[in-house]
Amino acid sequence: MRVRNKPWADEYIKEHADYIVTEPEKYIGKWQDRFAKSQPLNVEIGSGKGQFIIETARRNPDINFIGIELQKTVIAIALKKYMETPLPNLQFLLTDGANVDELFQPNEIEKLYLNFSDPWPKKRHAKRRLTSPNFLKTYQVVLQNEGQIEFKTDNRGLFEYSLVSFNNYPLEFDYVSLDLHQSEENEDNVETEYEQKFSAKGPIYKLVAHFKKV
Template sequence: MRLRNKSWAKPLIKANPDMISITPTGMQGKWQEKFADNQPLMLEVGSGKGRFITEMAKANPHQNFIALELQETAIAYILRKQVELKLPNLHLILGDGADLSEYFAANEVAGLFLNFSDPWPKTRHEKRRLTYKSFLSQYENIMAEGAPLQFKTDNQGLFEYSLVSMNNYGMQFDLVSLDLHKDKRVEGNIETEYEHKFSSKGGRIYELLAKFKH
């Protein structure tokens, strides 16, 4: 969902270059410089307004987190939170998920999150889905051996597509949940804004955990 432009977004981003990077093609292998401590680097592609990534950073102080978002207004919402919270283990990127190999070095990322990505339901838009094989190839390149990929969605069609796409790519599944909020195998689930709203109305959430076979 595209957010309306906010007049305060650009000035806020411009005023906080230490907290946010814009299309950072010169940072491959250097992301630890952005954090107080050198810790495992976790990446969320498509962070929306940032509830998930900020709560993850709070709950996991021994990991570093990067929120990557294409929409300027959305990343500005996260930045506004970060200006207040000043979490030492959170950094933001305004950039395109299709350019991950330009942003990160091989094996640099220790975990990756895809939360409620745009389903792009029309067949002609398949290549835009974040679980399409070209995206999977980029994830594989930047992720360390055995690093987990977590995918959550409320869209059954996208979930089924993603299972097939990842299986065809040769990935290994550690968890497949058809109803996340009722799944006793899952502990400590942190919700996105959309997830909380959707599930509170009885909507079903799907989740999978997978990794690449290096």
């Protein structure tokens, strides 16, 4: 997702510092201090304009959520949407989520969401895919024992790659769908903005998996 820079974004983020973190190093091991109360922590890497993470947090008040987004204008748009009805269990984080093990302590996260990540279709870029083994390694550090990764994409190639990557790591699959919107699971599915826009062009793939208990 590429969005043209908005001149108001910087100031808006500064004005709402209670709801967005721009210096994550200050909160490593102390993320619960950002919330009204201490609860299980779920994190979305690449939260875009915030539709998914805001609605998911609204539906699950007994879980704390952090939406990570790298693009300043995009996260400012998400923050603006969120401020229409602020929630005590949601925070935004402006940073690169690629090194999640440098943002959170071991075993700090209950679930990670990866929604419509960049497919990096060229083979030479496979290591950049958020479901590649080098990223799975970092997720394993920050996730609790048997903590889940929930992944959605409309890219068949990325989905097939991810199935193999997860299986070989290895992770155990809790749910796999080749057409989420035609499944029973869709009843509780929270769509992203991208998902709403492009789902008519083809199926949405989803998998949920967890690292084997150690």
